[in-house]
């Protein structure tokens with residue numbers, strides 16, 4: 001099968017544009033300058049600069065479009081952690097729907113300061129904290145729900161081919177997922193909202209090292225977005241385990257093949273070609 005290489009950063013920009021130009025949005029979103037390179041979405045300075053000019057923006061989709069899914073998965077009394085909140089209206093809208101115990105985090109101090117100034121008096125039981133998802137400092141088993149929208153995507157924007165993510169990015173995602181798993185209570189849920197389709201995103205989430213099950217849904221009319229729920233303490237489905245085993249076996253085969261190629265090239269390098277020359 002021929003696979004087209006889809007640049008993740010390009011998809012990200014396309015979606016950002018699509019959102020900014022949406023006409024049915026009931027609030028005004030200023031048109032932000034797009035970054036010079038899509039890899040800028042990985043730079044904290046890009047986000048700090050953006051948030052010093054932009055008041056509100058919801059990536060991918062706003063709460064209205066997927067609140068029916070969230071309401072099935074979250075109880076109003078749950079203690080909720082939002083990763084990479086940005087200046088999205090999601091947590092304010094959730095608050096109006098009765099989800100009062102929300103900790104909003106982002107690694108941009110600019111957006112955290114802005115959001116605190118804007119919201120802390122209106123929503124006294126919510127908090128805003130600067131936190132890097134690569135290095136979270138919460139105590140284990142603190143939250144009932146960890147929720148992210150577009151934040152893990154921002155960690156992958158520099159990848160050119162979603163079928164072949166670099167080992168460095170794979171490790172970074174694994175690190176974040178370990179931390180999410182740790183801060184979740186024993187029966188907690190990790191909810192991830194993204195544009196990444198299951199064949200790209202599930203290999204990261206559906207792994208035996210995380211003691212959770214993975215369920216996926218989608219929403220949106222013209223463009224589908226994906227909603228993944230990882231339930232801690234539940235088993236992966238037989239199908240997910242089988243797929244992970246297949247992926248692991250394939251990786252091992254590729255690695256063995258690579259090792260053999262390296263051995264062969266080293267052998268050729270060491271060969272004394274003068275021996276083969278008849279004088």
Ligand SMILES: C[S@@+](CC[C@H](N)C(=O)[O-])C[C@H]1O[C@@H](n2cnc3c(N)ncnc32)[C@H](O)[C@@H]1O
Nearest residue numbers: 047058059084085086088106107132133149150
């Ligand atoms: C695509 S935006 C999504 C914003 C918001 N969640 C939304 O749905 O509109 C990605 C957000 O992740 C934040 N971010 C990127 N890398 C991060 C990291 N390592 N730790 C914490 N936040 C990060 C950025 O500052 C930005 O606010």
